[in-house]
Amino acid sequence: MEKMTAAQARQVEAIGKHVRLEGWLRTRRDSKGGFSFLELNDGTCLGNVQVVAPAALPNYESEIKKLPVGASVRITGEVKQSPAKGQPTEIHADRVELVGTADPEKYPLQKKGHSFEFLRTIAHLRPRTNTFGAVMRVRNRISKSIHDFFQERGFLYVHAPIITASDCEGAGQMFKVTTLDLNKVPRAEGAVDYGQDFFHRPSFLTVSGQLEAEIFACSLGLVYTFGPTFRAENSNTPRHLAEFWMVEPEMAFYDLNDNMDLAEAFIKRLIKDALEHQAEDMQFFQERVDKEIIARLEGVLKHDFVRLSYTEAIEILLKSGQQWQFPVSWGTDLQSEHERYLSEQHFKKPVILFDYPKGIKSFYMRLNEDGKTVRAMDVLVPGVGEIIGGSQREERLDVLEARMKEMNLDPEAYWWYLDLRRYGTVPHAGFGLGLERTVQFITGMANIRDVIPCPRTPGSAEF
Ligand code: 4AD
Numbered sequence: 001m002e003k004m005t006a007a008q009a010r011q012v013e014a015i016g017k018h019v020r021l022e023g024w025l026r027t028r029r030d031s032k033g034g035f036s037f038l039e040l041n042d043g044t045c046l047g048n049v050q051v052v053a054p055a056a057l058p059n060y061e062s063e064i065k066k067l068p069v070g071a072s073v074r075i076t077g078e079v080k081q082s083p084a085k086g087q088p089t090e091i092h093a094d095r096v097e098l099v100g101t102a103d104p105e106k107y108p109l110q111k112k113g114h115s116f117e118f119l120r121t122i123a124h125l126r127p128r129t130n131t132f133g134a135v136m137r138v139r140n141r142i143s144k145s146i147h148d149f150f151q152e153r154g155f156l157y158v159h160a161p162i163i164t165a166s167d168c169e170g171a172g173q174m175f176k177v178t179t180l181d182l183n184k185v186p187r188a189e190g191a192v193d194y195g196q197d198f199f200h201r202p203s204f205l206t207v208s209g210q211l212e213a214e215i216f217a218c219s220l221g222l223v224y225t226f227g228p229t230f231r232a233e234n235s236n237t238p239r240h241l242a243e244f245w246m247v248e249p250e251m252a253f254y255d256l257n258d259n260m261d262l263a264e265a266f267i268k269r270l271i272k273d274a275l276e277h278q279a280e281d282m283q284f285f286q287e288r289v290d291k292e293i294i295a296r297l298e299g300v301l302k303h304d305f306v307r308l309s310y311t312e313a314i315e316i317l318l319k320s321g322q323q324w325q326f327p328v329s330w331g332t333d334l335q336s337e338h339e340r341y342l343s344e345q346h347f348k349k350p351v352i353l354f355d356y357p358k359g360i361k362s363f364y365m366r367l368n369e370d371g372k373t374v375r376a377m378d379v380l381v382p383g384v385g386e387i388i389g390g391s392q393r394e395e396r397l398d399v400l401e402a403r404m405k406e407m408n409l410d411p412e413a414y415w416w417y418l419d420l421r422r423y424g425t426v427p428h429a430g431f432g433l434g435l436e437r438t439v440q441f442i443t444g445m446a447n448i449r450d451v452i453p454c455p456r457t458p459g460s461a462e463f
């Protein structure tokens, strides 16, 4: 006897085999003809395995006919071709064993069709629903594709630290890491005495692995980081999390155009793999979540991304005749409404905006000849808005130091970052892709809280 997953047992290759299968009961139907039909799901695929349990089984009356939805069961039996539509196989059970019951009076997923809002309150049970199973499988596929894409191109996976003393984005929205007793904070000359803290200095959860990735790009060439990042901004939007995952490639001897080419190829690869390898899940999203999703993604694959300067984008937005909640003018940061207008309505495809005003971007971006803009790029996609932020980095020591001072950053604190420019400096570039926004983009899920196992948002961190 072979132990099989549902995904395997649903393949025609399994027909004729005697197998053992374990999972959770999704539905049970007792027919008058002396059978019960059990729909079993073990999470390995969207579709359930249909199990035919004959009345002749010794525990039929005592157990099988009472199996509640949500119970875990173990079955053995023979895989046969299914006469029913929508499933290639079914299993004729010779043994059905209840492993763990689920009280039908209390099990919250007894009925189908709960709202995503409700499911967030039972985030520990929602992976048992079709939607969250599909989200998790697509998320897994995207993660695999991320590694595949970079590994195939010779990139080195670098593990950036999670605890850091530097603020990469310079926005000051970091979570502090401390072992100080908050009831008895040590003070020296009125200020907190971080000398007594664990690291002898203020330290934080990282907002980005970029600065550390630059260290490795400036010695090993092509690298990427992929890990959790943290932002303590009080943003309650469908696109912000306090803890999210980011992929950050960093490439020596790349300029901004090389960076854009890589970002476009990368996004297309993630889409292609999801459509190809998660076809059943993607079909589900198309039917249940977003009727346009597959057509939209296929459209993205077919066309080149639009590449447009920030200045040109502002002109388009000013001429659009739209009423904006946040007014547009050269020098202001684009809001989600503007980003989505450009990619969803105006161009109807992904747009890469570049050369942003230096005043709204980070200190490390390379200054253009005009002295006003930096070699930044944001990739905007329909349905989500910004999915990637990146830039060519400032590799000129004097310009970088001047920029840091201009932005009230202490060059001393970044001595190691400046060393990369002191010794064998190279033009280099990189970007960060938000994993959860990518999962949203590919699945059509509207709320970012519904594409991560345990969402962390202001006021919310259950288990
Ligand atoms: O644009 P961001 O802030 O760029 C950086 O952090 C750079 N250091 C990246 C780099 O050049 N290596 O963030 C990059 C991406 C965004 O485009 C977005 O997809 C995602 O990270 N992101 C968030 N996702 C969920 N919740 C948040 N609060 C996010 N903030 C950024």
Ligand code: MG
Residues within 6 Å of the ligand: 378, 386, 388, 389
């Ligand atoms: Mg950004």
